[in-house]
Amino acid sequence: GVAVGLFFLSVGLSTIFGVDLHRSFWDTHERMLGAWTLLHYGAYFYLARFFLGADWSRWRFFFGATALAGLAVVGIGIIQKISPDFLVNRGSDRVYSTLGNPIYLSAYGLFLFFFSLVAAVRESGWARYVFYVSALAGFIGLILGNTRGTWLGFFFVLALTLLLLALRRGTRRRDRIASSAALALGIVLVALVIIFRHSPVLQRIPVVDRFATLATTRFTADTRFGAWGIAIDAWRERPVFGWGPENYFYAFNTFYDPVFLQYGFQETWFDNAHNVFLNTLATQGALGIISYLGIFGVAFVGISRRYARESDATTRRALFLAAAWLVAHGIHTVFVFESPTSYLTFFSFLAFIDAETWHRRAPEPAAAPVSVLTLAIPAALALAAVLLTQGRVFQANRLEYQARGIMSQGKYKESLALFDQIRRLRTPYQAEINWDFATDVLNHLPRVYVGDREMARELYDRAVFGLEETVALHPDDVRARLTYMDMLRSGGIVLFELPVNSIVKENLRIARELSPRRQQVEYAEITYLAGTGHLDEAMNQTKALIARDPLVAEGYYTMGRLYAFKKDFKPIIDVLDQAILNGIRFSDPVHIGFAAEMYELEGRFRDALYWYDQAYRATGLERTAFKRDELAGMTELP
Numbered sequence: 001g002v003a004v005g006l007f008f009l010s011v012g013l014s015t016i017f018g019v020d021l022h023r024s025f026w027d028t029h030e031r032m033l034g035a036w037t038l039l040h041y042g043a044y045f046y047l048a049r050f051f052l053g054a055d056w057s058r059w060r061f062f063f064g065a066t067a068l069a070g071l072a073v074v075g076i077g078i079i080q081k082i083s084p085d086f087l088v089n090r091g092s093d094r095v096y097s098t099l100g101n102p103i104y105l106s107a108y109g110l111f112l113f114f115f116s117l118v119a120a121v122r123e124s125g126w127a128r129y130v131f132y133v134s135a136l137a138g139f140i141g142l143i144l145g146n147t148r149g150t151w152l153g154f155f156f157v158l159a160l161t162l163l164l165l166a167l168r169r170g171t172r173r174r175d176r177i178a179s180s181a182a183l184a185l186g187i188v189l190v191a192l193v194i195i196f197r198h199s200p201v202l203q204r205i206p207v208v209d210r211f212a213t214l215a216t217t218r219f220t221a222d223t224r225f226g227a228w229g230i231a232i233d234a235w236r237e238r239p240v241f242g243w244g245p246e247n248y249f250y251a252f253n254t255f256y257d258p259v260f261l262q263y264g265f266q267e268t269w270f271d272n273a274h275n276v277f278l279n280t281l282a283t284q285g286a287l288g289i290i291s292y293l294g295i296f297g298v299a300f301v302g303i304s305r306r307y308a309r310e311s312d313a314t315t316r317r318a319l320f321l322a323a324a325w326l327v328a329h330g331i332h333t334v335f336v337f338e339s340p341t342s343y344l345t346f347f348s349f350l351a352f353i354d355a356e357t358w359h360r361r362a363p364e365p366a367a368a369p370v371s372v373l374t375l376a377i378p379a380a381l382a383l384a385a386v387l388l389t390q391g392r393v394f395q396a397n398r399l400e401y402q403a404r405g406i407m408s409q410g411k412y413k414e415s416l417a418l419f420d421q422i423r424r425l426r427t428p429y430q431a432e433i434n435w436d437f438a439t440d441v442l443n444h445l446p447r448v449y450v451g452d453r454e455m456a457r458e459l460y461d462r463a464v465f466g467l468e469e470t471v472a473l474h475p476d477d478v479r480a481r482l483t484y485m486d487m488l489r490s491g492g493i494v495l496f497e498l499p500v501n502s503i504v505k506e507n508l509r510i511a512r513e514l515s516p517r518r519q520q521v522e523y524a525e526i527t528y529l530a531g532t533g534h535l536d537e538a539m540n541q542t543k544a545l546i547a548r549d550p551l552v553a554e555g556y557y558t559m560g561r562l563y564a565f566k567k568d569f570k571p572i573i574d575v576l577d578q579a580i581l582n583g584i585r586f587s588d589p590v591h592i593g594f595a596a597e598m599y600e601l602e603g604r605f606r607d608a609l610y611w612y613d614q615a616y617r618a619t620g621l622e623r624t625a626f627k628r629d630e631l632a633g634m635t636e637l638p
Helices: 002-017 021-026 035-052 056-082 102-122 125-145 148-167 173-195 208-212 214-237 248-254 258-263 276-309 313-333 340-357 372-408 412-425 430-451 453-473 478-495 501-514 519-531 535-548 553-565 570-581 589-601 605-619 622-635
Strands: none
Touching: 002 021, 002 035, 002 276, 021 035, 035 056, 035 340, 056 102, 056 125, 056 340, 102 125, 102 148, 102 313, 102 340, 125 148, 148 173, 148 208, 148 313, 214 248, 214 258, 214 276, 248 276, 276 313, 276 340, 313 340, 372 412, 372 430, 412 430, 412 453, 430 453, 430 478, 453 478, 478 501, 478 519, 501 519, 519 535, 519 553, 535 553, 553 570, 553 589, 570 589, 589 605, 589 622, 605 622
């Protein structure tokens, strides 16, 4: 309990002394894992420890409810595997049930597997078999989520268990031989997967496929390792209290490495180090990582002490399983980030471990009767607090989802009315909603301007007002400043000819100071220069970018677009050919489509056919398939 308390003390101090108190306290409306949410998990831990205590009869009910919930979660995942579009799974092969991400389902499956086994060894009769079924459901959840880091944790614990059985003095000879044989077999299987990892057969086997295809997803590992390095750099900058909970986003921008853009724009915005330990080090500093590791350390010490003095074999097995989960969970968190579900399972298991190891086991006095009024008052206060802090947030997010959908249908007045309604709710996530609204307006504004200039201006003014509000609240947010600058450029300068050039330049300057090596700032400046008539300067800057980052596809695409803007199409082919010779493999659908159109325009139909085929594979658009098939007929290629 003390270790958990120190961790939450670290959360509070890092929030106060971090770089963005608002973001640390509330986080974004996508994750909602700021200090405010974390404090709920702390309260949950102490309430569970206090009310459930060391009485197994109380914990039995908790374990049973968890098992039933787990069966439902995994059951939905099984349905999604059979019917991939069920419950907004969106056709994904790696399902996520109700949890929103396959990684979360894997972590939940790992928890459910060990948590249920702990209950199974403590129970007898039919209840034991219910928990065994729940443990099986947890293992199925592992398979459905199919996350490499989670499997590493699981297999490491399995191998360690077999090794301990083989080496333990009291193990029967038959069990020692069986454990040694299983461990040797596992080593052989791992070696075979490594040797034959390119085999199509291995790449179709569940679980094995995630490791056999590791080479094809190397870019993911490269960017993750880069994010880990940035976390260490960030800690060196702010070693004591860190940057503040959920402020890794700012650290990443400060220490951004241009190599990230080689893997696409989606790999250039990290709000988490994808390693809980290093993320804690960066965001909560030395105090945070020491307190977080202290939770694991105190738990292991408690388990070891209880295990050493415990004579009951059933209790010893339960303690061993709890320790096994701690190890597996720790390895899992080396490769992922926390989520609401993972925090819930983490503090649930910790509360049980604390009750079994450190909780005083003195006889408890008989409970005094409690009146309905005594229960009703705190229950009403708790409900009011939830409705006040979370009800409006839920309503705002639901309305935003509706507003963005309506805007995509071209119903702009109705969409604006909904966004006005959201603003009246005054949630702590209004800045993020402003940014979402602005990005949608950027996509629609040119089309709206052609048909209804008055509506276009209203959309522009609302978006600018919201972005100014967002930048004022989060002045170090590079992405918000770039979006604000882009809105001023594309709407204010290009469409409405407003005198906002100085504001654009000022935001570019600040963005460059906040993230000195980020190419997006330079590409934003190039777009601004081209749009304001400084085309030669824009092209020279692009050439310098290509020379500096020859493996970044965006440079060649930008140069091609600048030539297209000049109506000079001949050099575009030379730019694309040079990109391919330099090892560029266009993967962004926008880049691919541009290459296809340019090769077709210059009569390079075989090259155009290849890129139209790649474009169809990337987008699935029927008009792209039609163009591909048309060129296939012209070139007589399949």
